Amino acid sequence: MAEGRQLEAQSVVVPTATGDKGDDILSSLPTREGWWTTFVLYHGCWMTPQTARSVSLVRAQFAPRDDDVVLATYPKCGTTWLKALAFAITNRSSHPVGAGDHPLLTQSPHDLVPFIELPFRHIHPLAAALDAIPSPRLLGTHMQHHLLPPRVDELGCRIVYLCREPKDVIVSLWHFINKVIDDDLSLDFDKAFEMFVDGFSSVGPIWNHYLGYWNKHVEEPDRVLFLKYDDMMADPTGHVKKLAEFLRVPFTDDEVDAGVVEEVVTLCSFEKLSRLPVNSSGVVDRIGGRLVHNSAFFRKGKVEEWKNYLTEEMAKKLDAVVEEKLKGSGLTF
Numbered sequence: 001m002a003e004g005r006q007l008e009a010q011s012v013v014v015p016t017a018t019g020d021k022g023d024d025i026l027s028s029l030p031t032r033e034g035w036w037t038t039f040v041l042y043h044g045c046w047m048t049p050q051t052a053r054s055v056s057l058v059r060a061q062f063a064p065r066d067d068d069v070v071l072a073t074y075p076k077c078g079t080t081w082l083k084a085l086a087f088a089i090t091n092r093s094s095h096p097v098g099a100g101d102h103p104l105l106t107q108s109p110h111d112l113v114p115f116i117e118l119p120f121r122h123i124h125p126l127a128a129a130l131d132a133i134p135s136p137r138l139l140g141t142h143m144q145h146h147l148l149p150p151r152v153d154e155l156g157c158r159i160v161y162l163c164r165e166p167k168d169v170i171v172s173l174w175h176f177i178n179k180v181i182d183d184d185l186s187l188d189f190d191k192a193f194e195m196f197v198d199g200f201s202s203v204g205p206i207w208n209h210y211l212g213y214w215n216k217h218v219e220e221p222d223r224v225l226f227l228k229y230d231d232m233m234a235d236p237t238g239h240v241k242k243l244a245e246f247l248r249v250p251f252t253d254d255e256v257d258a259g260v261v262e263e264v265v266t267l268c269s270f271e272k273l274s275r276l277p278v279n280s281s282g283v284v285d286r287i288g289g290r291l292v293h294n295s296a297f298f299r300k301g302k303v304e305e306w307k308n309y310l311t312e313e314m315a316k317k318l319d320a321v322v323e324e325k326l327k328g329s330g331l332t333f
């Protein structure tokens with residue numbers, strides 16, 4: 001990454017409701033332009049200043065519990081799907097999957113499983129919002145592993161990590177960004193691709209994001225489950241069973257015979273969720289100060305969509321960078 005050339009130290013103004021000295025942390029960070037707003041390089045990870053502030057507050061204030069389950073993803077790797085699946089699986093005794101009043105039919109998976117860090121988390125007291133959630137909590141995060149509060153690992157909280165073929169990620173990310181930002185700021189795909197290949201993308205570089213959780217998974221396979229979107233698409237029922245076991249709520253033989261696993265797959269499928277009014281209409285601020293259509297989280301839900309966007313040369317270029325960065329780790333795409 002050509003950080004040395006492109007980075008310029010600037011003072012970043014970050015809104016705060018509390019006015020505490022946390023703002024100081026950000027003012028000296030390297031910055032870079034190119035996406036919809038300025039990004040800062042916070043502990044080796046690119047993010048908006050608002051997110052950096054949120055992450056720093058999370059690290060200072062968030063109190064993990066040993067029965068927390070953290071659903072971690074790089075953006076656009078299937079976060080919404082994983083949240084829906086984990087919610088449906090863990091809550092199926094109080095919310096039978098086939099029930100007409102299932103929460104997933106009227107609430108976004110992002111509201112049922114909140115992110116630990118949020119660009120606007122500092123406006124609403126962090127500790128109060130997350131502490132109010134009863135145990136066991138399901139919590140989402142886009143933070144790289146090394147940015148999680150250390151207590152997550154110390155307490156042995158379980159982590160489910162979901163990654164995706166990077167070429168599909170940049171396509172999905174580009175579509176999403178263009179739905180969020182103002183029309184006059186629309187981002188050229190080639191430019192987005194080059195920044196992504198350069199390791200410059202939200203909470204990127206993507207390979208560092210993948211590797212942090214992959215290495216933890218290799219170290220502690222029983223505590224960190226590592227999944228791939230493409231594999232889940234190929235075998236959703238197998239993965240739902242695997243997820244239920246990892247979440248310590250395995251399906252009973254009776255449930256399997258009654259088709260509950262398939263019911264979870266159907267309830268959380270792209271086809272089902274994307275057509276619900278809660279997910280197909282309305283706007284919401286999920287990225288801090290920018291409204292996004294709820295439907296932006298449901299585009300196509302396919303694998304190998306990159307073939308419609310990347311030239312052979314671009315695909316080779318990204319493949320080569322990813323292969324090089326992951327070399328020796330055992331993680332491949």
Ligand code: PAP
Pocket residue numbers: 073074075076077078079080081168171172173175268269270271273297298299300301302305
């Ligand atoms: P986030 O990280 O910003 O929350 P995330 O849910 O990971 O977003 O990304 C959305 C992607 O997951 C979209 O991919 P696409 O652009 O390639 O289509 C979206 O379509 C896909 N997606 C959302 N829900 C589902 C689902 N239930 N099953 C499969 N894919 C899904």
